[in-house]
Amino acid sequence: MSGLREKQKADRDQRILKAATRLFRDAGYDSTKIETIAAKAKVSIGTVYNYYENKGDLLVAIVSMEVNEVLRAGAGLIARPPKKVEDAVQALISIYLDHSLVYLSKEMWRQAMAIAIRQPDTPYGRHYSALDERLAAQVCELIECLQVQGLVKPEVDARAAGETIFNNTNMMFTVFVKTEAMTLVDLKAAIARQLKPLMQALRP
Incomplete structure (x- = not known):
């Protein structure tokens, strides 16, 4: 029963x-x-x-559902990553971005971000931050995996590189949800352009 x-x-x-x-x-x-x-x-x-407890809890539950799905997809990519650091990073970022509007609209993302910023010490705010931390950790895991395979310089701080990649992506995603006219194609192109120097620095 x-x-x-x-x-x-x-x-x-x-x-x-x-x-x-x-x-x-x-x-x-x-x-x-x-x-x-x-x-x-x-x-x-x-x-x-x-x-x-309230609508905010419902909203973060929807965000959590979205993040959990992309984390599972990201884990599959890390298990068999592309053989170039640029391709691997772009593939992981694409998983995140392509799924970002499946459950949530831009307006919903704006609400979720605003509540998390206004209420950082509430269960909602902490949960939202924890989801970001899990995504950042997965990007770091990808860089570490590529490093083990010899696709990233051994002297590179993989965690710092992964956090930089995620933080830039997260910042640009914020711009994306604030700008109604900006498309996912525009967003991906901007991130790829901004990360290009870092990708070049990571390669052996």
């Missing part, structure tokens, strides 16, 4: 997340009410609050 209850609980959670994702995208984060999310998910308002 406990297994069935857990399955039902997970199913309700997924329905709530899917409903919130659709409503945040279609109606906007500010305009969406918990009552509307509950109705769309076919659960009671109390059930929503049993899972999430």
Whole structure:
């Protein structure tokens, strides 16, 4: 029976997340009410609050769902990376960026970033920061893997290089979500141009 209850609980959670994702995208984060999310998910308002304290918690759960999926895809790439450091780094960054608008719109990303900045010491803010840290750690892991394969100079500080790559990507992603006219193609081109000198410095 406990297994069935857990399955039902997970199913309700997924329905709530899917409903919130659709409503945040279609109606906007500010305009969406918990009552509307509950109705769309076919659960009671109390059930929503049993899972999430507020809309911000729901939003970070959607961000977490997105990040967990790209981390899994990134792990697969690191297991079999391209044989050039530029290609490997661009492939990992592309995984992150290509998935970034699957669940969240630019407006949702702006809301998520704003809440994390305004409330850095709340569970929401700490969770959001932890997701960034996991992504940065994966970029560092890629550089370390390439270094072991002889594709990155042995004297390079792999962690510093990985953090620099992630921080630049993260900064440019912030520009992307603030600029409605900017496309993913524009974003990738800007990041590739900015990282080119670093890629050249990493090669043996």
